[in-house]
Amino acid sequence: MALLLRRTDESDLPIEVIGVRPDRLRGMPPAEIGRFPIRHGNRTVPLAEVFQIKGDPSDERIDFEGNLRNVHRIGAQMSAGRIVVDGCTGWHLAAQMSGGTIEVSGDAGDWVGAEMTNGHVSICGSVGDLVGASYPGSRRGMTNGTILVGGSAGAEIGRSMRRGTIAIGGACGDHAGLGMIAGTILVFGSCGRYPGAEMRRGTIGLFGGGPVPLLPTFRRAGRFRPQFLALIERELRRTGFAGVDWPSGKLDLYHGDLLSLGKGEIWTREGGGLA
Amino acid sequence: MIPIVVDTFAEAFPMTAARAILTADTPAWAETAARTMSGYATSVIACDAEAALERILDPAETPDGRPGCSVLVFAFSRDALEKSLTNRVGQCVMTCPTSACYNGLPVAEKSIVVGGRLRYFGDGWQISKWIGERRYWRIPVMDGEFLCEEAFGTVKGVAGGNLIVMGNDPSRTLAATESAVQAIRARCRDVILPFPGGIARSGSKVGSKYRALRASTNTAFAPMLRGVVTTDLPAEATCAYEIVIDGLTMEAVERATAVGVQTAAGQPGVLGVTAGNYGGNLGPFHIRLLDVLDRYGEPV
């Protein structure tokens, strides 16, 4: 039986549920879970002050319900288990997580999966900026794992990511894959300006069709049908990333960013090159 | 005359095995890759590995959805297998137009590195991709890129399973043995028949009068030596063919043996079906023909 946390009030003040994760709460007696300290504004309060608590996390599953837009850091640093969110969450969802799965039925804020090292995150709605990104001053964003977003995403997704996969069903904002070290970003909607700026290695697939505003430090290689994409498609379908239009024909390949190593690649639909 | 299944056993031994899934844009090129990479791989007596096409795969069965083939490769140790598979994939699959090469066994601790070695052919332009739990290397080549999985799972397989078909008319004996090969290939998974067309005509025994040789002709089944050496051939037999079976599991080899024996024994001109063994000294696995027929043979 899962642990159910239902938020009942409507206040807009930030709530940070640091440590409220299946691997941490499993085996904790109910009273102790109720006393578990979380942050509410500038105060530390017991979990039970903000959430109605039902069930127990013995099966390593936590369900969140209610108004969660200002509930931040859900699943942050989680290493195992499963979190299911019915609704929309705040910032830092799955940040620095190292394992387990998180599913969100609605939207999520900025920093989804920032600096995560492994695990699987899927969000049905849209997300904010800096998905899988590095925090300021940090050298690396996500180093492994998968982030699947059904809706659209904001700016600087995958900033300095080192490995792992980000797939966005809708559009994404500017600077996707900024300073990317390696890994895979796939965007099925339109894409903002300067994707792949300063990327070293890695793959950015921009499959929304239409022109893509590439920097002058990207060079076109030609039109190909990449085998590896079929494997990624199969894997993402297996993990439930559905409803997107996978490109079936040939794709245009661009190499860059020549300013930083230049071993990155951007794939666009046929004729989707420079804007 | 009813052909006799001799109450004897085939003597098999353990070998490390891997499975390569080869795909290409067309079934023909996939098969070309498979046949080329399993060339010169009949017997570890003198080859670095034993390998053969296991099965033609439907596009739906392959990792990238293209036509494909699976190839099983057997060698005496994981190190030897790694070396052999890397060489074979590198020289025979990577070179083959439109091909890609994937691992066809679960990857556990006991895996070998293939793509992870071939990647250096990319001269620094190779690209690694982790997809799911597996790592792939993309190596730039002249028709695009060669995709090869980093690591291949291995199992302890069984090699040297065999049966010998004996008859009095060479062409009918060969036809009977061919039927057995066809039946095994059609009905059995996880096994390969590494000899030409699945058949060895120069079956061997362990040892030789010459010290340098580890094996020499199986005199007991060489009909022209009847009278000068002890023979295992029936009195009228003038011809014998051997099918050697390597499999991923003991059961797979036993099943294939049963199918082969049963099919061959039902063919005209077959005087007897037996198996090669070396007095139990060569390998730890004994496959008794009557026993496997009993267990896996189809009711007549």
Added chain:
Amino acid sequence: MDPSRTVDDRRIWPDSVCTACGCLCDDIVVKVKGDRILEAQGACSIGEGHFLGNRRGDGPEAWIHGEPANFDEAVERAAILLAGASCPLVIGLQECTTEGHRAAVELAESIGGGLEVPGVSATILSLQSVGEVTCTLGEIQNRADFVLIWRADPVRTHPRLFSRHVLEPRSDFLPGGRNDRFLAVVDIRETTTLKEADLAIPMDEGAEVEALWLLRALVKGIAIEAEQIAGVALKDWQALVERFRAARYGAILYDGRSNGLSVRGIHSLVRELNERTRFVVMPLHSGGNGVGARNVLTWRTGLPGAVRFVEGQGPLSSDAGLPSATAADAVLVVSGNPMVMDNEPTTEVRRKIPRVLLTGNQEPHPQAAEVVIRTAAFGIETSGTVYRMDGVPLPLRAVVASRFPTVEAVLRSIEHRVRERRA
């Protein structure tokens, strides 16, 4: 020590610092009669307006809900509001001495709140990701034989920058002054500065990043296939790069309000240029003391742009923290323009949040906030330390007395009341 002297009925302040722009010219001679400034000798037109526009503030010292109130009532009210909040935010801080900044950090800590200096995040982020090769204006003055102004119009916004620091001064290294220096200007429109350039490159609007990436590529010797980038022929960009290469000491100055990738691009370009020759970069900041705020925040908390204090925790970064814009339940706007928050998309949300405003404005709007407390005008009625845009601290002296307390004093009073209420 009071450096002023009195001639007849006039008080003369030598070497006064002008806070009207980021140059912080410290050679202004201000002549004062009573509480009126008569003359600001040496000041540019902006500086003159800054000094001569100062008027003694009339009317109440504070308002609560638009009603006049005395200072103590207003401080008490502000303390109640801020101490009672679960998520208070202190914002503004540009028009404030570093002494005021310190008081603001301490207040934020005592109320468990956030502290934000608006409008500097792009510079900080690029500093944190690619670094900053920089120097003081004095070094540019003495050494820079090549200056690139990137999308800024200092002739208009920092009128004395060229004459005092960047272009005209003669030095041992550049005895010819302006003649020994090369000025390149890149901008998207015809600016006054562009007209002064030895090499002027007017480029297309919105193509800054492409242009910077192109320049970086050319500097690194990477071949670019396009004939034209950002509306400028490739050969013109190449001419600029030749100038980069010819420079013995180059300086790139850009608008401190720039954001996004262009700041990162400029800082990276300068770093890459240093592989060949000496190059520095400097953002041209506007007036006030935003640079001081960053410095104080960094030395007090380790975090330059935004910070928040949470019970039982050290200062936490809020650059990557929480959406503070929507999260606050009380806001203290420190000195200056209450509109600092109105250029953000979250205005509507923020308007509903109770606010306390500290302002040195001579005619503040009584209903600009729930509590409005008047302070001495920054730069004229306040003494303390201010930071020039190159990070050099300068002493600021009040040249006229004020009826109102300084920002620092108000913040300390509020903090005192907060502590009293807690005890």
